[in-house]
Amino acid sequence: MSLDNKKVKEIAHLARLNIEDSDIEQATAELNNILSLMDKLGEIDTGDAEPMAHPLKMSQRLREDKVLEDDLSEEFQAIAPKTGKGHFLVPTVIE
């Protein structure tokens, strides 16, 4: 599976990464080079192997429904790039 520049731009947007037009050729070539390594997966006969998402066969542990967290909002907001009136601020989002 080979990517073209348009697809690379689409993926970059999905990942919210910017690729300058001047860099797109190189980025596409590099990704295709890497993907050629991954495409070897297609040649492997995996038979009826179960997809393995976790290295250990464990099940999810459940937490008791208890409030354990204190309000640390001031500490958290002290390291935020932009805050106001107790909120995190971003450029206006147009709905």
Place this chain on the structure above:
Amino acid sequence: MTWETVIGLEIHSQLRTKSKIFSGASTAFGSKANTQACAVDLGFPGVLPVLNEEVVKMALRFGLSVDAAINKHSIFARKNYFYPDLPKGYQISQFEIPIVGQGSIEITLESGDNKTVGITRAHLEEDAGKSIHDLYDDYTAIDLNRAGTPLLEIVSEPDMSSAKEAVAYAKKIHALVQYIEICDGNMQEGSFRCDANVSVRKQGEELGTRSELKNINSFKFLEKAINIEVERQIDILEEGGSVVQETRLYDSIKNETRSMRSKEEANDYRYFPDPDLLPVVISDELLEEIKKELPELPTEKKIRFIDSLGLSSYDAEVLTSQKEMADYFENIIKQGADAKLSANWVMGDLSAALNKSQLEIVDSPISSGELFLLISRITDNTISGKIAKDVFKLMWDGKGTADEIIEKQGLKQMTDSSAIESIIDDVIENNPGQVQQFKDGNSKLLGFFIGQVMKASKGKANPKQVNEILNEKLS
């Protein structure tokens, strides 16, 4: 050519837990911005989710109450998209294997007929935070208190064919989640939110392209939004156009739906199993335990009201449609009141008064105990049903208890036969003409005599006795 409407609903009900789905932060509503968002909710580097036990139990409770298949092995997945109120850049949800599988629920239509609506699935997920657009001119403000609040998303089959049916279904689910105490049902606070998938088609044809309506926060708006959207789609199709599959926002002020292109832009969510969470395994023991703890469900209650209380199917349906109403009603009859009479009062005068004042039954100024006393005064012949209505109004206005009002206003029913007789004698004496006509065979005039007697007694004469004595004297 007639158009057929096809509707499916996705209901997000916020689960009534103390802490969040994956963190120990509080879920309480209405706190100062961001004071209930801990490191996990904020998606700090390195933090990890751990699943809240109660959330799983609540999902199972719902599953069991709609006879759904329970997936004993369900998976949390990540839904990846960027939005400022989504701290991690992904929402933890369930995708391929939700905890609750296929189930169904019965709804009662206006005609009184029942209809079964399929439930496709119900899955657990975390809520996002809130974006506030009107706090600053140049910024959108982010409050992440709601981020990580547990939601159960209940997805129906496209089984509903009108806005009214959709509302009936939504109300049924709304009642159910409150019955089983997994959601407070508060629509204003966003604890219970409906999205509607709406499409139209010509009879017998394939399903049409659907739009997804969002931002509906009341049953009234659900009905309006669907109706306006159906109209819009039919207009487009009749003009030869085609409906676009998209998300549309309902504007309740303008009563219109409009496209939400910003959310449509890139919806490749790249779901994959969340590697920070392991498969949720439900043991038979846990399932048994939940089954045992399950309260009486609306349908079961309805059947009991019909079978052991002798209520009509309609009355039983109305009374069980809301847990609070059923509880109120049951409190009255538990104290020994007649079931049918109590049902009439709850569904009649009480509901009318609540509606008029736009109050919920839990906020009723007349408690179930107080209404019981009023009803008792009817059954013990202290007052007539008609007088009781006046007493009810005074009680509603806070003029005292039933007994206080009856006492103060002297409304006690006249049950002394000799007193009633003397009134009747007066009436007969004063209306010789009518007496003659009655005796000549105009039996309709009985009503006239009763009316005269009641008038003379200021409504206090026991109607049953009046009837008997009149019949006796006039024959």
Place this chain on the structure above:
Amino acid sequence: MHNLTVAKIIKGLKNKDFSSFELTQHYLDRIKNSDLNAFISITEDEALSQAKEADKKITKGDSSILTGMPYAHKDIFCTKGVKTSAGSKMLDSFISPYDATVTKKLNNENMVMLGKTNMDEFAMGSSNENSYFGPVQNPWDINKVPGGSSGGSAAAVAARLSPFATGTDTGGSIRQPASLCGITGLKPTYGRISRYGMIAYASSLDQAGPMTQTVEDAAIILNAMAGFDKHDSTSANKSVPDYTQCLENSINGLKIGLPKEYFSEGLDSGVEKIVMQSIKEYESMGAEIKEISLPNSVHAIPAYYIVAPCECSSNLSRFDGVRYGYRCKAPKDLNDLYLRSRSEGFGEEVKRRIMIGAYALSAGYYDAYYLKAQKVRQLISEDFKKAFNKVDVIMGPVSPTVAFDLGSVKDPVSMYLADIYTLSVNLAGLPGMSIPAGFSGNLPVGLQLIGNHWSEELLLNVAHQFQMRTDWHNNSPAEK
């Protein structure tokens, strides 16, 4: 003093041969005089006050064996009040508001953190050249890479800038730099050490571990790092044995498997020679050597380089310039905020892996890439299961070559291919070690030991027995 092992420092502190303060001051001086660029932050003030505190506790008798022990912490572990950068510009200004569980555990022992070590950005890399804070030099030859991603930790221990360091290993990031710097590195079974507060690269593969001079030290430090954590759903609720108890067991009759796939084309002959010499050493100790096959291990590269990027593309979405970390200057709208903050904040390799992951998970490609890789992962895991029915421990090389020249490998694919011997262990969640086994030229070579799940005791025992018979672990690079 700086050549002391953890075990010896424990004795020295106990016997009052030196104080924690003296020790800490000594290491801090060495760190400040070092040009290796092994540290991103030196936490001098904090370290000295921790050391004073530790000395008080030792005097009062209110101490554990590790109280006052200096260490270097990989900059991937969150440390409250101290910059936690993960080697990235994105977190250059990030002062963590909380401690990782591992940090807490070491703090609870009143250990002394000397600083935060350099690393490949977000642990993505095998050479430490992907750090925003510049590459680390290999103390054996400053023109060579130290390996990665825990290159700063490995260099710090090798250059005796710290008695031990923490590391994390997602595809070899403890073992490979340990091998290239001639120290001991242990990646435990997945789930043994809490991941809470360890900045995630690939959640189903990441595992922390100790990087030390000796196996004995690794056992001591593993005791302190390991254990169940209720904040990590993937942490195993399993008791922690005392890993120092089994070190002296005899390994007579031990069955060692050599996977033939680990000794094929691509393996440098100098490295192969050292590995085979080590195997001979084991044979002389009474071990039985068996050739085995891990037929799917050749697929580890494509499987890993799909699984890890998929997980990282999602794990790194939280770095959006909204709540913490880097935000671009004067964003003109939300999209601009996202695009520039992320593009300016992440380095090239990180962006590359995010792109690969986003693509492999996207509609239409999920089955061919992600799901297929998960199936291959299963096959790789089954290979090991079969192998461990026949042998107790698997051995082989860690890296196909010794440390290579800084700046010499420019093509990402060539860099990925060099991870061939380490990736399978992470995919299967197994414990693995690298121990110093000799030199090829002037550069150290590590021997890799792979055990079955939860066999850290055996692995440490086997590795320790080697160090009882050899002296490679006592070698340290010449001081300038």
